[in-house]
Amino acid sequence: MFGLGMEVGIDLGTASVLVFIKGKGIVLQEPSVVAIDKNTNQLLAVGEEARRMLGRTPGNIVAIRPLRDGVISDYEVTERMLRYFIQKTCGKRRFFKPKIIVCVPSGVTEVEKRAAIEATEEAGGGRAHIIEEPIAAAIGAGIDITRPDGNMIVDIGGGTADIAVISLGGVVASKSIKVAGDTFDENIVKYMRKKHNLLIGERTAEALKKEIGCAYPKKQVTKMECRGRDLISGLPKTITTNSEEMLEALEEPVILIAEAVHAVLERTPPELAADISDRGIVMTGGGSLLEGLNKLIEERTGIPTYIAEDTVSCVAKGTGIALESFNVIEKSMMSSKSFRKK
Known part of the structure; x- marks a missing residue:
């Protein structure tokens, strides 16, 4: 589908960036932190090295987290960070630019989606696509989203918690809150x-x-x-x-997440709600590893709640599977408007 060039999936998270390359799997997992010299505007460190500088830098050096609440808050720094990660994983000398799928939270605006696409393409990517995080998380967790069954995903990252009910490859009901x-x-x-x-x-x-x-x-x-x-x-x-x-x-924050799950269930059609009751709720993302959070949601909803295997990597894995079966995924996503191609 994509043609020539590497095919790359990027989980552009508030806390960390994961890069998946088709045929190789996840090749990079680094914190979303950049250290810059304010006097010269020079990039000093990116990722784990920059994270170690948080709260420990002198006046002329600033450690920045360019993504807040799941979206780009500093466009220029995000672009420079992406350029560094793309070059690190794909190499500096490339005859063809890599084709990239980038994950964004489900509640982002068209402007925020456009910013993610443009930052990726300016950073050295070829044609860029957007996939919503709950969709990618569900795919990465091993759920067949193309079936006419109700599946509930609770993806808790660094900046946002995305709750979605998915059926037939599309989002039926969802809520994204800036609590994570x-x-x-x-x-x-x-x-x-x-x-x-x-x-x-x-x-x-x-x-x-x-x-x-x-x-x-x-x-x-x-x-x-x-x-x-x-x-x-x-x-x-x-x-x-x-x-x-x-x-x-x-x-306070864990109750807000439990209430958001409840709110999505209230808006779920009864047939899909019955499916979710049988199948349970699946949690993904680093925030889901907070001890007892699945028990709290289970107690509040009365529905069995499970933490996905290798939960931190689910979204990145989902982008990889989307790359490998892009024709099927693109068709189903386009019909539900949860996957947008430039």
Whole structure:
């Protein structure tokens, strides 16, 4: 279908970028962070190397996350980041430009879709296409979206949580909310500030979320040391926090996600709702790994909720399968307007 040139799928996420190349699989997974020298506008680092600089840079260096809430917030920096990743995975010297599918959240506007396409093409890609994240996530999770059956996907990334009911290759009902992994981190920072007068950084909040964060009460309380700056004395301080405090800190965002799932189910046709009740809800994305989140959604909806295998890579894998069977996917997506070709 695509003809000559490499065929590439990009999961352009708020927290990380994954690149899939047809015939090779996932070849890159890096944080969506770029470090730039403000004085010279020189690109100093991209990906993991830049992420290590977050909160630790001098005045002339700024570490930027150019995507916010699942969409491009800094066009120029996003383009430079994409150019770096495309060159790293596809090589600098290419006779034919790679053909690329880029994932975007389901709730983005036409302007935001156009920005993603143009940034990809300006970064060195050939003809670019857009696929919505819930569709790609469902394909990557091993669901046959072309069948007349109802499937519910809850894709929780860094910037957005996309909830969608999919049948016959199209989205029947969906909701995208700007509550996801980044919101979890922000709530932990706010909680530690309010409860312990301790100012912690983004990376510390992320570590707390991964190690002891939970959305449902644990059988056994877990503890972790947390270092930051005391807001009263202004000096470094170390405290011990636990999973019960993290449960309290994360209560608001996880309830918002559960309510969004409920809202989509309310708008789902009864036949498809019956299918979902039998098949269960499938969760994908890094945010779905928050311990107990699937239990919370299951308790709120009464529907079995499962976390997909290799959940972080589902969207990128879905783009790869879309590349491999592009004719079928394009036909079904065009009919539902969930897949748009330039």
